[in-house]
Amino acid sequence: MSLLSRIAAPTARHDVARLVAALLAEHPGVRPEGPEPEGSKPPGARPEGPARRAALPTGPTGLGTSAARITVGRKGVEGPGVPELYCPPALRDDPALAEEVNARLLAWAEEIGLYAGRLDRVRAADFGRLMMLAHPDTDDPDRLLAAGKCALAEWATDDYYCDDESMGSAPALLGAHLGIAYAAIDPAHPPLRYVPAVEQAMQDDPVRTALRSGFAHMARYADSSQLARLSHEVAVLFVGYGQEGSWRSQGRMPAVWEYLAHRQINSFVPCVAMTDMVGGYVLPAAEYADPRVRRAVTMASTAATLVNDLYSMAKEHRSDSVEFNLPTVIAAEERCTPREAVERSAAIHDELVRTFETEAAALAVTGSPQLRRFLAGVWAWLGGNRAWHSGSPRYTSASTPS
Numbered sequence: 001m002s003l004l005s006r007i008a009a010p011t012a013r014h015d016v017a018r019l020v021a022a023l024l025a026e027h028p029g030v031r032p033e034g035p036e037p038e039g040s041k042p043p044g045a046r047p048e049g050p051a052r053r054a055a056l057p058t059g060p061t062g063l064g065t066s067a068a069r070i071t072v073g074r075k076g077v078e079g080p081g082v083p084e085l086y087c088p089p090a091l092r093d094d095p096a097l098a099e100e101v102n103a104r105l106l107a108w109a110e111e112i113g114l115y116a117g118r119l120d121r122v123r124a125a126d127f128g129r130l131m132m133l134a135h136p137d138t139d140d141p142d143r144l145l146a147a148g149k150c151a152l153a154e155w156a157t158d159d160y161y162c163d164d165e166s167m168g169s170a171p172a173l174l175g176a177h178l179g180i181a182y183a184a185i186d187p188a189h190p191p192l193r194y195v196p197a198v199e200q201a202m203q204d205d206p207v208r209t210a211l212r213s214g215f216a217h218m219a220r221y222a223d224s225s226q227l228a229r230l231s232h233e234v235a236v237l238f239v240g241y242g243q244e245g246s247w248r249s250q251g252r253m254p255a256v257w258e259y260l261a262h263r264q265i266n267s268f269v270p271c272v273a274m275t276d277m278v279g280g281y282v283l284p285a286a287e288y289a290d291p292r293v294r295r296a297v298t299m300a301s302t303a304a305t306l307v308n309d310l311y312s313m314a315k316e317h318r319s320d321s322v323e324f325n326l327p328t329v330i331a332a333e334e335r336c337t338p339r340e341a342v343e344r345s346a347a348i349h350d351e352l353v354r355t356f357e358t359e360a361a362a363l364a365v366t367g368s369p370q371l372r373r374f375l376a377g378v379w380a381w382l383g384g385n386r387a388w389h390s391g392s393p394r395y396t397s398a399s400t401p402s
C-alpha cells in the first residue's frame with residue numbers, strides 16, 4: 001500500500017480529538033514571533049506562494065484548520081511486522097518539498113564531511129522527507145533544513161559514537177566524545193590560550209562540526225530561550241547515549257521500566273522541541289517547562305521513539321552489535337515470544353499516544369495560543385514520524401544503512 005493511500009485510509013475518530021479540534025478552531029492563528037533576520041533565506045529559497053500555503057496549517061486561519069485535521073487518531077495499517085498503531089496520519093505529503101530539503105541536507109553533509117563515503121545511504125534514508133512530514137506548519141525549505149541539520153547531527157552522534165562500530169564507535173570512548181560534542185552546541189569558554197585547541201577540536205570531527213553548524217542555522221529562527229531549550233534537550237539526549245553505552249559495555253539488558261525511562265531521554269524530544277522554531281512562533285519558556293506540558297511532550301516523544309524501535313527491529317537484527325529496543329527488552333523480562341513482545345510494545349505506544357491526546361486536550365483549554373499550536377504541532381509530528389519510519393529505506397531496505 002502506498003504512503004498516500006495509507007494517509008487517506010479511513011480514520012477512527014476519537015471524542016477527545018474532536019474536542020481539541022473544536023477548541024482550537026475557535027482560536028485565531030499565532031503570529032510568527034521567532035526572529036528571522038533580513039536575508040536569512042538562501043538565494044533560491046522557494047517562495048511561499050498561495051498554492052503552497054493552501055495545503056499547510058499556517059497563517060491566521062491555519063491553526064484551527066490544521067488542528068481539525070490532525071486531531072484524528074487512528075489505528076493505521078503498518079509495515080511488515082509492525083502491528084497497527086494508534087497514531088494520527090501525516091498531515092501532508094509534498095514530495096517536491098521533501099526532495100528539496102533532502103538535497104540541501106545532503107549538500108551540507110558533503111560539505112562538512114559528515115557520513116563521508118556513506119552519503120548514498122543518507123540520501124536514501126530521506127531525512128528531508130521526515131522534516132517535510134513532521135513539520136506541516138511550514139513550507140519554508142530553509143526552516144525545514146535547519147531542523148534537518150540538527151536532527152541529522154544528533155543521529156550522527158549516535159551512529160559515530162554509540163552504536164556503529166564500523167563508524168568508529170567504542171564504549172570506552174563514548175563519554176569523552178559526548179563531552180566534547182556538547183561544546184559544539186554550548187561553546188566552551190576556556191582561558192584565551194586554550195581557545196585554538198578547542199576550535200581545532202570542533203573542526204577535526206564531522207559530528208562536532210555538524211552539531212555546531214546545525215545549531216547555528218537554527219539560531220536564525222530561534223530566540224535565546226528556544227536555543228537554550230534545544231541545548232538542554234540535546235544534553236539530556238547525550239545522557240541517554242551514555243546510559244545505553246553503559247548497558248552495552250556491561251552486556252546488560254535493562255528492565256522494562258528502566259528502558260522506558262531511557263527511551264524518554266534517548267528520544268526524539270530534541271526534534272519535537274523544535275516545533276515552534278520551525279513553525280515561526282515562540283512557545284514561552286515557562287509554558288514549555290510547565291511539568292504538565294513536559295509530561296505530555298515527553299510522552300508523545302517517547303511514543304515516537306517506540307515507533308523507531310518497532311520499525312528498526314529488522315535493521316538492528318542484522319547489526320553485529322548488541323541492540324536495544326522495547327520488544328527485545330520485554331521479551332527478556334517477560335519471557336514471551338517476539339511476536340507477543342511486539343504486540344505489548346505497540347500497546348505501550350498506544351497508551352502513551354492516547355494519554356498525550358487526553359492531556360494535551362486539557363492543556364489546550366487553559367494554555368496560550370502558542371501552547372495550543374505547539375501541542376497541535378507535536379500531534380502532527382507523531383503522524384509525520386510514523387509515516388516516515390514506515391517508508392524510509394533506513395528501516396525497510398535489505399542492505400540497511402547505518
Ligand SMILES: CC(C)=CCC/C(C)=C(\C)COP(=O)(O)OP(=O)(O)O
Nearest residue numbers: 151154155158266267268270305312
Ligand atoms: C534525531 C534524534 C534526536 C535522534 C536521537 C535519538 C535516536 C538516534 C533515535 C531516537 C533513533 O534511535 P536508534 O538509535 O535506534 O536509531 P536508528 O534505529 O538506528 O535509526
